Amino acid sequence: MAKTKAAGKSPDTGLPKSLSGIQGLDEITFGGxxxxxxxxxxxxxxxxxxxxxxxxLCRGALxxxxxxxxxxxxxxxxxxxxxxxxxxxxxxSLVRRKMLAIDYVYIERxxxxxxxxxxxxxxxxxxGSAIDSIGAKRVVLDTIEALFSGFSNESILRAELxxxxxxxxxxxxxAIITGEKGETLLTKYGLEEYVAxxxxxxxxxxxxxxxxxxxxxxxxxxxxxxxxxxxxxIGSRGISVLPxxxxxxxxxxxxxxxxxxxxxxDAMLGERGYFRGSSILVSGGAGCGKTSFGAQFxxxxxxxGERVLYFAFEESQSQLARDMRSIGIGxxxxxxxxxxxxxxNRATLCGLEMHLVMLHDAVKDFKPAVxxxxxxTTLIGAGVADEAKAMLARILDxxxxxxxxxxxxxxxxxxxxxxxxxxxISSLCDAWIKISTEPQGHQRRRRLVIIKSxxxxxxxxxxxxxxxxxxxxxxxxxxxxxxxx
Amino acid sequence: MKKSTxxxxxxxxxxxxxxxxxxxxxxxxxxxxxxGQYSISVVDLLVTPKLAKGDQIVAIPTLVRRLPPPLKKxxxxxxxxxxxxxxxxxID
Numbered sequence: 209m210a211k212t213k214a215a216g217k218s219p220d221t222g223l224p225k226s227l228s229g230i231q232g233l234d235e236i237t238f239g240g241x242x243x244x245x246x247x248x249x250x251x252x253x254x255x256x257x258x259x260x261x262x263x264x265l266c267r268g269a270l271x272x273x274x275x276x277x278x279x280x281x282x283x284x285x286x287x288x289x290x291x292x293x294x295x296x297x298x299x300x301s302l303v304r305r306k307m308l309a310i311d312y313v314y315i316e317r318x319x320x321x322x323x324x325x326x327x328x329x330x331x332x333x334x335x336g337s338a339i340d341s342i343g344a345k346r347v348v349l350d351t352i353e354a355l356f357s358g359f360s361n362e363s364i365l366r367a368e369l370x371x372x373x374x375x376x377x378x379x380x381x382x383a384i385i386t387g388e389k390g391e392t393l394l395t396k397y398g399l400e401e402y403v404a405x406x407x408x409x410x411x412x413x414x415x416x417x418x419x420x421x422x423x424x425x426x427x428x429x430x431x432x433x434x435x436x437x438x439x440x441x442i443g444s445r446g447i448s449v450l451p452x453x454x455x456x457x458x459x460x461x462x463x464x465x466x467x468x469x470x471x472x473x474d475a476m477l478g479e480r481g482y483f484r485g486s487s488i489l490v491s492g493g494a495g496c497g498k499t500s501f502g503a504q505f506x507x508x509x510x511x512x513g514e515r516v517l518y519f520a521f522e523e524s525q526s527q528l529a530r531d532m533r534s535i536g537i538g539x540x541x542x543x544x545x546x547x548x549x550x551x552x553n554r555a556t557l558c559g560l561e562m563h564l565v566m567l568h569d570a571v572k573d574f575k576p577a578v579x580x581x582x583x584x585t586t587l588i589g590a591g592v593a594d595e596a597k598a599m600l601a602r603i604l605d606x607x608x609x610x611x612x613x614x615x616x617x618x619x620x621x622x623x624x625x626x627x628x629x630x631x632x633i634s635s636l637c638d639a640w641i642k643i644s645t646e647p648q649g650h651q652r653r654r655r656l657v658i659i660k661s662x663x664x665x666x667x668x669x670x671x672x673x674x675x676x677x678x679x680x681x682x683x684x685x686x687x688x689x690x691x692x693x
Numbered sequence: 694m695k696k697s698t699x700x701x702x703x704x705x706x707x708x709x710x711x712x713x714x715x716x717x718x719x720x721x722x723x724x725x726x727x728x729g730q731y732s733i734s735v736v737d738l739l740v741t742p743k744l745a746k747g748d749q750i751v752a753i754p755t756l757v758r759r760l761p762p763p764l765k766k767x768x769x770x771x772x773x774x775x776x777x778x779x780x781x782x783x784i785d
Binding site: 313323 | 704706711715738739742743745746749750751752753754755764765766767768769770771772773776777779780
């Protein structure tokens with residue numbers, strides 16, 4: 209599998225491609241859809257076909273300066289405009305600027321009588337005139353299968369479809385044709401027979417009550433592509449495809465550091481703290497002080513004038529603020545100054561996918577330097593274990609690609625034995641700090657050890673730490689402690 | 694009131710054999726059943742493509758009965774007289 213990230217051209221064959229502009233899709237297709245050829249997008253109802261197609265046009269118009277024609281067989285212009293306004297696409301404005309033309313084709317069988325031979329030249333004329341009116345480079349037909357319910361003479365229809373797809377190729381437009389998923393065929397009426405260059409299947413399935421959307425490239429003639437099923441999201445900014453490979457060595461590694469907010473911990477991490485853009489896992493049992501680590505880091509980052517997005521899955525904003533105040537960390541101030549945003553909700557409130565959407569949107573919107581996820585483990589409860597793992601990897605990949613430093617806490621039930629979450633997340637994280645409490649005499653003492661910290665010298669000794677009125681403090685383990693053991 | 698109560702539009706795309714045949718068939722049927730009460734306008738979409746949208750034309754040729762209401766559409770070369778008459782509500 210090619211590892212190169214190409215734009216506009218397939219690295220292996222040089223097949224010209226048209227950037228879809230859809231996040232992640234251009235990555236898994238190594239540069240977009242085949243330029244000047246039709247692509248078939250198929251899937252069941254509500255899987256996001258129309259959205260993907262329209263986004264392809266909007267992004268084409270806005271980002272690649274390629275006007276597009278949307279031929280709608282199911283929704284009227286006004287309905288489309290309304291639906292897409294919620295995703296931030298102003299169709300009316302694109303139409304005014306001649307970057308988009310929408311033609312709603314209405315076919316009602318009961319109103320049409322068929323007598324003798326006909327062809328679909330009317331459709332060709334309409335499409336041709338729409339293309340010419342704005343100099344369109346992209347075309348969407350959504351969904352052409354409506355024709356099959358509109359006309360009874362299927363043999364004419366099939367001949368005409370064949371002619372249509374040839375005609376589209378001759379016009380040199382990059383086209384998306386959508387098709388309803390069929391029972392035995394990919395599409396209900398076997399459109400894949402006509403569109404042979406690129407076929408993408410969308411799927412919307414519910415697994416243990418959690419809905420996930422998947423995308424799979426069934427074929428892409430003349431180009432390599434990712435063959436796996438890839439999850440995708442529909443967020444407030446349209447579609448985001450989340451390939452596992454997005455980590456694919458493309459993230460720029462920083463050697464800059466961010467203080468942990470705890471002097472003594474900085475000291476343990478080569479004197480200077482975490483790497484910027486790295487991911488840090490703080491794991492430990494209940495009541496170890498994981499959240500305090502997050503808060504201390506948050507406080508320190510805000511103090512440096514940078515933004516922090518804090519996902520609290522166990523506490524509300526006010527509770528978190530109150531609790532942290534008790535150890536001398538004032539978070540309200542940063543909220544007021546707009547440097548801190550706390551997103552508090554129960555992890556089980558919605559599916560993992562939705563969390564990912566919210567995280568995506570919040571990150572794109574708030575543009576934080578640091579994201580805290582407290583605790584990341586609860587997300588696993590919101591999904592099926594295997595899928596959750598893959599999803600967590602995607603969350604971390606996404607943040608890493610954005611150059612955001614992540615501090616995730618992980619609650620492990622049995623502090624001693626590495627639990628499942630720890631196993632799966634820790635390998636994805638660059639640094640892993642494990643904290644625990646140990647009985648010592650009649651009280652418990654907090655212990656901390658840096659299990660790993662990629663790319664830097666770090667202290668490997670186990671340390672003692674305290675939560676004081678003034679935040680966290682790390683000390684060498686007292687000799688007295690040794691004696692007690 | 695004038696007797697031309699049937700206002701018919703025939704949409705074509707160029708003078709293809711199919712459209713010529715449709716026009717000839719239409720003319721013959723109208724002369725036979727609607728003599729003196731009809732008008733036929735031919736719309737060539739190659740000349741005026743924008744008109745296709747108004748009557749939602751997809752297939753060619755399409756005959757549209759504008760008047761009397763309701764709007765009726767018959768597609769094809771109109772070779773089946775019986776069907777055309779049904780389509781125009783001239784017989785049941």
